[in-house]
Amino acid sequence: MSDFQQFVADVDTRLSAMSKGELYVAGDAFDRDSLWLTFLESFPAGTNLRFRERTEYDCSTCRGFIKNFGAVVEIDNDRVRSLWSGVAAADPVFSVVAAAMDEFVGTLPLSDLFRSTEAQYGARTTRSLRDGQVEVWHHLHGRVAKQHRTRDVGAARGAFDAAVQVFQRGLNELTPDALDTVADLIDDNALYRGTEHLRAVTEFRYLRNQWTQAADQRAFVFAYAMNPAARFRNTVIGTLVQDLSAGVGLEQAVRSFESKVAPQNYRRPQALITPAMVKAAMKTIDELGLEESLQRRFARLSDVSVTNVLWVDNDTQSRMKDGLEGLLMQAATTGSSGARLRDAKPEEVPVVTFMKDILPGAATIDLWVANRHEPHFVSLTTGEHPAAPRLFTWDNDFAWSYGGNVTDSIKERVKRAGGNVTGKLRVSLSWFNHDDLDLHVFEPDGAHIWYKDKRNKLDVDMNAGGRFTREPVENVTWTGTVPDGEYRIEVNQFNKRESTQVGFVIETESNGRIEHYSHERAVGHKQTVEVGRMTVANEVITAFRPGEDMKAGSAGQELWGITTEQFVPVSTVMYSPNYFDDNEVGHRHYFFMLKGCRNDRPARGIYNEFLRGDLQPHRKVFEVLGDRTKCEPSEDQLSGLGFSSTVRNSVVAKVTTTGGRRRLISIQF
Known part of the structure; x- marks a missing residue:
């Protein structure tokens, strides 16, 4: 066997061994000509004198093999190895050629998956007639393994390229912290159907850790691009990790995930926190001495200073903090007598005018509580320990909790469904x-x-x-x-x-x-x-004639101990606690506390939007604390209707002045 025949055999053996695994291509079409020239020029001087006269080394058969197989590589232990890197020819001349080819291919970047429509490149031998004699020529050649053949090379390479892009983006964009957070949520059973995705999170996290340690990260991506875990970024659990990696809040990101995997009537049972969040928040709570501050209850009349209410019913004032003494410190007001209230359309009065001109002279107030006011039912809350440090941005320990989440209004349903409720x-x-x-x-x-x-x-x-x-x-x-x-x-x-x-x-x-x-x-x-x-x-509805089977209005219902669609006596009128004393924090609410109104369900005493600034970094933990440390119902609580100064609304009040005049007023917010 000639030295070249041995070289051909060595290359064929190397190709056969490589073909048992996946094959890739380095460089592009323009590099194939350079590869062929490298092969020709790599022969040491004087060792290939016949190559222009004979077709031993520079024939079209060998050229076809090198252009198609010469840049094929394998990835072994995250390292790229070319067809030539495993060839150790017995003849030093061909060892030089193999080394030159290996070096050149090593300079080319990985470009694609190797796929071919052909079964073989090159031929083992060809024959020619010279001077009446048959000459046999040996050539570089090799078979394309079955797993590397396809009818549609473009489609195969396109699918591989897409897989590489998805995997690479996942590795670049999905952060370790986000992956750890999702894994913690699944471990804590805090993610709806999370256990179904635990394996995917674990496998991608492992691949990402290996990628960061790989000597050739591009080779690692190519080697694992077709692994199912490489498509993690485009899975539903991957979108959750992607949102967290992009800085989306935990609650919002999880809601988005659960909207994709949960039935439409699914409601998250609890807020989301991780062990790391808990440790950080508890450290802050301990340093600031806030443990007692977290114990909350419904506020009572005796908790509230009479100076912090705008109006108080005569039967109520003696039960309030500071009692009559505080009340006497306020300026006395009297009202003139008036005519008997007749069945008339309520006079519309802006809330500011009502508070300034009508409220001071009121002896009694009754509020028409309509069914539509259900989202406006509100309770005042306070801390169990008055001396404990404050939690909120205002300088007192009071807060409030609306109960409208018990049953959403139709308007709220429309808003939640994405409908427009702000038109004419x-x-x-x-x-x-x-x-x-x-x-x-x-x-x-x-x-x-x-x-x-x-x-x-x-x-x-x-x-x-x-x-x-x-x-x-x-x-x-x-x-x-x-x-x-x-x-x-x-x-x-x-x-x-x-x-x-x-x-x-x-x-x-x-x-x-x-x-x-x-x-x-x-x-x-x-x-x-x-x-x-x-x-x-x-542009205003002036009349409505219901159809034969339609019923106008809504029947009264029992809510918080009172019956709706009727007048209910008011015990006190006050601003929200963020406007008690000299506080003016955020927007103002107007509270009408009703006699006999009692929230019969536990209410939140802590809301994140109330928290002071140094507690905001731990808002996820406080969300859970607020949900798990609710105020238990009490008989003597302060509850009623609340209205925001920033939302257009109205409520009808029946006011009897100290002079006996009765007025029907539609308070406009």
Whole structure:
């Protein structure tokens, strides 16, 4: 066997060994010509004198082999090794050639996966006739292993390139801290269906750790690009890690994740914290001596100084902190006598005017508590230990807790579903089961607004597709011009699925006024119910004629110990605690504490938005503390209705002045 034959055999053996694993390509098409020239020029001087006369080394067969196989590499222990790096030729001449080829390929970057449509490159031998004699020529050659052959090279390389990009982005963008946080959440069983994704998190975290230690990180990416864990970034659990890595808050990131994997009616049972968060927060709590401050309860009349209320009922004032002495320190006011209250439309009064001009002369106040006020039920809370350090940004230990999360209003449902509730006129439909009801509104000119012609007004249409909820809504809102005239409203049962929790409610809103119309019976399949006809003038609803089966208004219900849709006596009127004494922190709330109003459920005493600045870094832990250290119901609590100064609203009050005059006032917030 000639020296060249031995070299050919050595190269073929090396290629066969490499082909048992995955093969890759270094460089690009422009590097193939340079590779061929490197092969020709690597022969030591005087050792290839015949190569221009014979086709032993520079033939088209060898050239085809080198251009197709010459830049093929394997990745062994995260290191790139070329076809030539394992060739140790017996003849020193070919050892020099192999070394030169290995060195050149080593300068080329990894570029792609090796795939081919051919079964072989090069031929073992060819024959030619010279001077009547048959000459046999030996060539570089090699077979393409079956696993490296494909009919569509472009598709195979495209899929590999995409996998490399996903893996590389995951390694670059997903941080160790985010991976550790998600792993902790899964270990603590604090992530919905998290255990299903534990293996994926663990495997990707392992790969990322190995990548950081790899001598050739590009080679590592190529070697593991087709590993299922390499696609972690594009999985649902990967999006959670990606959000956390990008700085999205833990609660928001987890809500986004759980919205993808949870059923629509799933609600997170608890806030999210990790052991590291707990340790850091407890260190701060201990350093600041705040352990006693975390113990909260409902506030009582005796906790509140009379100087911190704007008005107090005569039966209540003696039970308040500072009692009559504090009350006497305030300026006395008297009111003039007035006529007997007649059944008349309430006079609209801005809240600032009510507080300044009407409240000081009131002897009694009764508030009309409507069903729509349910989200405004509020309780005052305070600390168990008055001497403990304060938690909040204002200079007292009082806080407040709204109870509107017990049952969301239709308006809140629409907002949560992504509907617009800030237009000039709104008509919303709400129902209570998996049926597919459709809202139809006919404008004065005959224009028909429904799911097939939304006219940029219908923006929520629920239970129509594959996902169902028991809190469905549909919503039509006019943000532009609202035509004057008569509107006809209908509800059609497109698909009846259930016979429980039947009926529906229509909510209308214009000029800040909300009205309800209910249908208490089941709506048959394909049945249409005429809700009613409403008259609009100057973009305001001036009249509504309910349909035959519709009931105007809502029946009173028992809430917090009182009955809604009637007048309830007020015991005290006050600002929210962030405006007690000389505090003016954030926006102001107006509290009307009601006689007999009692929150019968535990209420939060700590909210993150109340916390003072040095506690904000631990807000996730305080979110859990607030949820797990709630104020237990008490008989003598201060509860009633609260209204924010920043949200448009109204409430009707029946005021009797100290002079006996009675007035019906719609307080405008």
